[in-house]
Amino acid sequence: MSKKNYTFILMIIFIIAACNSGKKGIENALASITVDDLKNHIATLASDEFMGRAPATIGEEKTINYMAEEFKKIGLKSANGDSYFQEVPLVKITAQSPMALDISGGQQNLNLAFSDDFIGGTPQIKDEIQIDESEIIFVGYGINAPEKNWNDYEGLDVKGKTVLMLVNDPGYATEDINLFDGKSMTIYGRWTYKFDEAARQGASAAIIIHETGAAAYPWAVVQNSWSGSQLYLEGNDLSKSDLQLQSWITTESAQKLFGSAGMDYNELIASAAKPGFKPIKMNLNASVNFKNKVEYTKSNNVAAIWPGNKQSDEYIIYTAHWDHFGVNPDFEGDSILNGAVDNATGTASLLSIAEAFTKLPEVQNRSILFLAVTCEEQGLLGSKFYAENPLYSLNKTAGIINIDALNILGRTKDMTIVGMGNSKLDNYAVAVLEKNQRYATPDPKPEQGSYFRSDHFSFAKVGVPSLYLSKGIDDVEHGKEWGLEESKKWLMANYHKPSDNYEPEIWKFNGMIEDVKVYFEVGYNLSITNEFPEWNAASPFKSLRDKMMKK
Structure with missing residues (x-):
């Protein structure tokens, strides 16, 4: 022993x-x-x-x-x-007007509708946010992790630009135990980290591509979480950065965006999980304009x-x-x-x-x-x-x-x-x-x-x-598989939705x-x-x- x-x-x-x-x-x-x-x-x-x-x-x-x-x-x-x-x-920041994310410069212009296709807001304490034709760069997973020998921003200047990235991290995508922590998400897979890192890199806008498995929740959760007012700690680092927009797009919208750039979506997201990935200029531009109501509370x-x-x-x-x-x-x-x-x-x-x-x-x-x-x-x-x-x-x-x-x-x-x-x-x-x-x-x-x-x-x-x-998963009456499946059913149906009600019966x-x-x-x-x-x-x-x- x-x-x-x-x-x-x-x-x-x-x-x-x-x-x-x-x-x-x-x-x-x-x-x-x-x-x-x-x-x-x-x-x-x-x-x-x-x-x-x-x-x-x-x-x-x-x-x-x-x-x-x-x-x-x-x-x-x-x-x-x-x-x-x-x-x-x-600080409470509320977008005051309907917004859309416009993508131009490709084979076709895209107008991504708020909530259905795209959702987001700003950490900036400003009355109005205006981003005009900001160059879009696909930065893979948007990770800079020296201890993992991984830097999706290596040699890249993203100041004034829009970074487009995947949720989770390369270990999840490949299930390779030698990449990050294999299938287990690391802190680098979290959306909070990705927006923070984009801000540290000087980007004007950050867009995360939602995928239900990688995010661990459906698009409806993102919609509910990012609708209405957003709260930030007073004096937070994001509000002091140049990041004007933190946002998400659906998988379907991402596929259209890559298609407009003449690029193969599945091929590029697969390449993003491989060591040595290099960021890709998409020859597309992003524009968005909206007004804010800013309140200290x-x-x-x-x-x-x-x-x-x-x-x-x-x-x-x-x-x-x-x-x-x-x-x-x-x-x-x-x-x-x-x-x-x-x-x-x-x-x-x-x-x-x-x-x-x-x-x-x-x-x-x-x-x-x-x-x-x-x-x-x-x-x-x-x-x-x-x-x-x-x-x-x-x-x-x-x-x-x-x-x-x-x-x-x-x-x-x-x-x-x-x-x-x-x-x-x-x-x-x-x-x-x-x-x-x-x-x-x-x-x-x-x-x-x-x-x-x-x-x-x-x-x-x-x-x-x-x-x-x-909570555990090994149900006394029905076992582990039942416990996992019932937990998944509840999450998909009720997590961050009005249906998460008290139901004693x-x-x-x-x-x-x-x-x-x-x-x-x-x-x-x-x-x-x-x-x-x-x-x-x-x-x-x-x-x-x-x-x-x-x-």
């Missing part, structure tokens, strides 16, 4: 022993987590009265006040002095604390995003995006877990911060703001436990650790699951890039070990309640130890934590 495996087994035995020794003491706490309480909180948060919980709206006001009142009722203290709120300064993270005892100056943070997309009048009939699964369920679980901590016979050693963050759907803005402006020192924060979209399909034998293998926080989840005759599984769909799409990632980026524990709560109790136990076990779990040696975040902890 290797020394590494021996150490891991000893750690698991220690954690399980801690679980068993504390079992009697936490029975009342676990019993306080009930289906009825979860149902009541979800029903409220996902109700039409809360108007889809959009940041900087009346829906936000109702949501954050409800959360603060419930935390106070449970007995938690305000975490920001005498306030339960951490104000997040934002604010949103709020909700922060409540249950103080610890012997190590009250050390913290564990539970995170869940409270926000969703509000009301979208473009939808006929039901236009409220209630976000019941995503993420009224996770937000409700914060309240249930908080109450469980108050039922412990003895106060845990470390303090527990419950952080319901804003603007996750706008690019993890609320968690990013907290990570850069923490209420409590990050070098005193032992770890993050993130909750995003609970299980509504029924009991599972497993739970998924998204990003499994990144940190020793995994061991705490493994131990609790094993105690409950369950097991941990890695992300079954790593190509979807889920690790980079939820709020724990904002903390990982600054070095704080973070656990993204999510359809949802199964027996799996949800078991998962919430696991979240509680993981945090509890971390709260009674002296350990600061570390990133594993291969993690890109380890050096940040070492520097933070002065190792």
Whole structure:
């Protein structure tokens, strides 16, 4: 047996022993987590009265006040002095006129209609955006990754130009384990990275080609996410750059664009995934013109604390995003995006877990911060703001436990650790699951890039070990294939759509309640130890934590 495996087994035995020794003491706490309480909180948060919980709206006001009142009722203290709120300064930018993306210079001129063919906006704090015949260059995946020996911008000056790129990364396209991380998406596959890199390169416009498999969601999700007002953190880097347009086009529109340039779409996207790819000037130009309404506004993270005892100056943070997309009048009939699964369920679980901590016979050693963050759907803005402006020192924060979209399909034998293998926080989840005759599984769909799409990632980026524990797929009654297929069906039909409603007559709560109790136990076990779990040696975040902890 290797020394590494021996150490891991000893750690698991220690954690399980801690679980068993504390079992009697936490029975009342676990019993306080009930289906009825979860149902009541979800029903409220996902109700039409809360108007889809959009940041900087009346829906936000109702949501954050409800959360603060419930935390106070449970007995938690305000975490920001005498306030339960951490104000997040934002810029709200709304395109005021219908826009179209015009493509000229090819075999035929293309007029791409907003929403159906193309969608986007600007990060610029300007009343009007005007791009006239900007040269289009196909930059493959739009990646500059020196450590991967990959630079799609090598030798290229894109200042004043439009860069056209594919979503995801070359590893996904080829499934070659020697390219990036094979089929598993890296940060370079995320749309947020691609727009940021285009801005760093000095481009005037960036266009991402949507493809459902590579993006992990259908075009309708892009439409819903990019319709209406867009929010940015005040003082963000994009607004200081030359990037005037960040946008998406459909696969069909991309095929027409390549066809107009006299180029073979399939051939070129295949070449983009090969080492040595060189950017291609398409001899096409892009033009777009639209006016903006710019508003300075604010949103709020909700922060409540249950103080610890012997190590009250050390913290564990539970995170869940409270926000969703509000009301979208473009939808006929039901236009409220209630976000019941995503993420009224996770937000409700914060309240249930908080109450469980108050039922412990003895106060845990470390303090527990419950952080319901804003603007996750706008690019993890609320968690990013907290990570850069923490209420409590990050070098005193032992770890993050993130909750995003609970299980509504029924009991599972497993739970998924998204990003499994990144940190020793995994061991705490493994131990609790094993105690409950369950097991941990890695992300079954790593190509979807889920690790980079939820709020724990904002903390990982600054070095704080973070656990993204999510619903399992190995359904107790129907097995893994059924679990995966049903999850896929739900996502394609309901993700970021008005149909993500609270449906207690359809949802199964027996799996949800078991998962919430696991979240509680993981945090509890971390709260009674002296350990600061570390990133594993291969993690890109380890050096940040070492520097933070002065190792």
